[in-house]
Amino acid sequence: MGCFVLEPKAHGKADEVEHVPGTAVFNEDPVAAAAAAFDGVDLSTLKRARGREDLILIPQPSDDPNDPLLWPTWKKQVFFWILIFGTCLVGAAGPLIAADQRHIASLLGVSANTFAQILSSWFVFTLAIATIVFQVATVKLGKRPIYLFSSILLCVSAVWASYADSIGSFAAARMFQAIAMAPLEFLVGASINDVFYVHERGIYVAVWTAALLLGINCTPILAGQVLKKPELGYVWVFRYFAIAVGVLIVLQFFFMPESTFVRAPVLPPKTTDSTLDHEKREAAHVENGADSNLLKKSFLQELNPQNGVYKTKTNVFVLLARPFLMLFTPTVFWGGICYGLGITWLVMLAVTISVVFGSPPYNFSSASVGLTYVGPCLGALFGTVLAGPLTDWSAKILSRRNHGIYEPEFKLLPVALYLIFGVLGFVGYGWTLSDGAPWIGPVIFFGICNFAIVLGTTAAISYIVDCHRHTTDAALGALIFWKNIWSFALTWNFTEQLLHYGPRNCFAIIAAVIAFTSLCTIPMYICGKKARSWTHRHIRFSEEDEMSAVAH
Template sequence: MASDHGTLGATPPKSSADYVEEKGFNDNLDPTRFLSEAHKTYLVERHGTLDIDPIPSMDPADPYNWPLWKKTANLSLVAFHACMGTFTAAAIICAYEDIAEDLGVSIQRVSYLTSLQIAILGGAPLLWKPLSYRFGRRPIFLLSLILSCVCNVGCAKSPDYASMAACRALVAFFISPAMAIGSGVVTESYFRHQRARYMGVWTLLVTLGVPTGPFIFGFVVQRVGYRWIYWILAITNAVQFILYLFFGPETRYVGGDIETRPSGVKHQYLSIRRIDPTPLKWTEFTHPLTLFTNIPVLLAAIAYSMVFLFASVLGSVEVPQLLQSKFELNAQQLGLQFLGLIVGSLLGEVLGGFMSDMWMNARAKRIGHKPVPEYRLWLSYIGYLLAIGGLAMFLVCTEDASQGVWNVKPVIGTGIAAFGNQVVTTVLTTYAVDTYPQDAGSVGVFINFVRSTWGFIGPFWYVDLILLYECLLMSTRFTSMFDSVGIAASSGVVAALIMGASFFPTLFLQFQGKRWYRHD
């Protein structure tokens, strides 16, 4: 393979992301015009075409040049790692009563063990993202898992509420990196025409963590007790750590002269060192928050987060509040009510991910060049309508159901809402990355921050938004809205908020978004 590297200099060839940053988004720009003939020959032999974006270097260690099985194995680990963040936070939902009785506190205080983790999952990646750029993704992921394992053991052994809350907070802090850095891993490994499909794997697992936790651990609580939740989480973290050692190579590719860089295997699996010598500045820890000034990314994050709040958070948090008391369910039966959210999310990813890429690729063939990122947004409207319809079905059928007589209709409603939520999740996340590909990691951190913050404060909302501040002080929950206007009537409030904060902002991006990042 020496000939493959002969022209590789100290500075790797620019990718299309570099051209976007320097010249603005230009669909008709041909980045291959900057390549040598040797480089073009290498790419054709490696990928079978020059029609790829971004353009990788001539180095086999470049993640874009990895074989598909290697990319897939690594993404599977990263996506499951991301899933463990929300999975761990939601794992104890079915055990609130057992924990309250064991520790001698109220169910309301036990619920804060979940809310606390949601809040930390949103802010912690601000620290991990700059460190992962300097030392690589792999060391951060390995450190994340081993420390999460230790802290989950601490949860299992906690004798009182305070120690359990402290351990839960530490678990959330250490398990959080993949929830945000995952977007960077996808962007560093897969070409643009594959991005929605594989970005969707990551976003799907983040979404699935919420309902899958109580679905699985409802059986555990019912049969062996809630403390086994923490033991199972610790064991899972340990297994993840071992798998990362063998199947989780480094995706942070800096380039440079391969003669002075560690060999491919050593660099990807064995090297624990600073791979980027650029000085670390404190502003990098808050840099993702500067995306509040990036209109396309900001509106996409807000639109997605509002749907996530209702179709995922409300659907998960209020299932115990509404269905357990309505149908008189035990922990195991309660866990089964989350099946609708799981099935809906899986089906939604087919449209949001795989079909989304087909949608964009078909458009590219028709017009002869890559379509603008806004073309992908057409699919999001399907997601909004399904989310609204599914939530309406969940709330109306829950109120109409007979006390003590189980009814499947509310579960079907959560499934339809979850389908819509997953379509929106993948489409808007991919759109945000497509408009700002030069820093996909910051996009992921920013979206995670907005989503988690929204998901944390959402359960404290009151139907009268003028009283929001008072509501926060009183620590009321979604149930305040249900008590004020009724469970069924609340569907109108939900629909209005999704239309106002999600549907119409997306419509604005559809026709005006390119003005904020394109410079012809």
């Protein structure tokens, strides 16, 4: 047992199992890292970073000129920043009219609680289902057609919402917006992996996370300035949003080619049957694109919206079942209550912000309600800056104490800060609102809530990704499904409950749930390696084809 992480047993014996996914040798030497990644391969034959002979590229690029890993730097950067623009818009879609939802509910002739159910509860439920469906479509069709289709649907549904004159029409428009948001919620991480090497991904993933939080927390501030003008109102909020999505569609069509690319694996040399080995290597050589007849696609060829159907080892129904196989595995279930509930608290704060600050004693206008998000925006920013380095630092320190062996559980320490600041933030937020404290008080605690949630959810995501490196798509799909189901269930009547029981009681309960879920991290830390071993033995995912999963 290293650093209090229990070792799993094999077949009831005291022997340790040979391999548990996620456990690795911790080494900051890039050559050592490559040796572990390409076990048995002659490292002198592998490709290295330009200008860095000590840095072996992971994954290894092919010789095909169309390999996204070989795109020029400018093309990768344009591709990435379009993804970031889309991420900001998807983050903005949820709280787009949160600052004025009480007024909009009255215009459409429904109660604030009913409107919140449509705006958030049914919205995230639809998003949960769409995530599963689009995940399968992406595996079969590639990413480019999914990005284009979803962006067009997002633009059309935003225009639809701006013209909706009944609650039924508005609700339908919001459901289609949820469907359209799904790909840009779960697919960006996979696109980053398509284009960048392992040693480059850290900063891009951090920017992606920051962009999503920027979209969520800055939108009420900006939208509030439009909502306060009677001649514009929520109608023009949706129209301005549609215009921004229209710009995104143009950028995606011209500057975001397909990034899905199937590479042959890097194979170690065989010690027997050299003829067969030579034939396999030749086949891999051709498949990787070393064939001189392969030509680089022209700009016009890259504009093709669809590049055919990708072959998979399993049928569509098995692909649909992949995330559900993961839902109740120990690590993903823990991630569901830590990450899923953490994001749900953000949704619950957003759906009640207009009720809280638009009522006595504050009586804020929609513009002023939007400005209350300055605190959360700063809190999320500080959390984003701190979360990554803190998670990596804890992993590094504990790995050294564990004789150079890294366990994913070492990244869970920041959850302690989630416990402290989460309880402080929600208790303080509820008490200051109940006592009618000056607006600066609840806004500061609102920011602390966001700071805490960023720390907790970042630790949870890092842990799940490291536990399921060969099945990340299925694990994250299950995690996002948990998040949307929690959001659907807990936001259903939350506005009504807040008005009935008061902010002090409601947010104190949330603080208690945060304390409970954070304390669940202790058994997860201690027994996490055993849980990973159990998942590896009972739910078999092919490492050669991550699109294949079979319950065992």
